[in-house]
Amino acid sequence: MDGRFWCVILVAALVAPQALPAQRVSSERGKLPPRQGEAPASVLRIENLKGTLKEVDLKKRTVTVTHAGGEETFTFPTAAGREKVSLSKKVAREVGKKSLRLEDIQAGCKVKVSYYPTLGTIMELLVEELPR
DSSP states (O other): OOHHHHHHHHHHHHHTTSOOGGGOOOTTTTTSOOOTTSOOSSOOOOEEEEEEEEEEETTTTEEEEEETTEEEEEEOOSOTTOOOEEEOHHHHHHHTOSBOOGGGOOTTOEEEEEEETTTTEEEEEEEEEOOO
């Protein structure tokens, strides 16, 4: 046999048993929510909640939504002024816009909140009906 053949076999034997960094699995995956600034260990689950907007706190950048199960407060993870507040087609026709700023939302709106339950932050706030 050729010397190059044995060199390839030796290199393959030394490299093969070691796992690559991307293949290592954390034993604490999914147990604790990620801290601010850290990447989550897995894909975060998204839940939807329908209810009535009770309060908007512009200083804390939170919204409080009342629903059949009680009341929950959510925070916006984005920078001030970049909150995602979408409108349903019906509301968009009434208002003449496709989205609103957080300052423009009124209490009493019927909303649908898509949020991350692990973090308690909003992914999207959809205004489905304006208060009368």
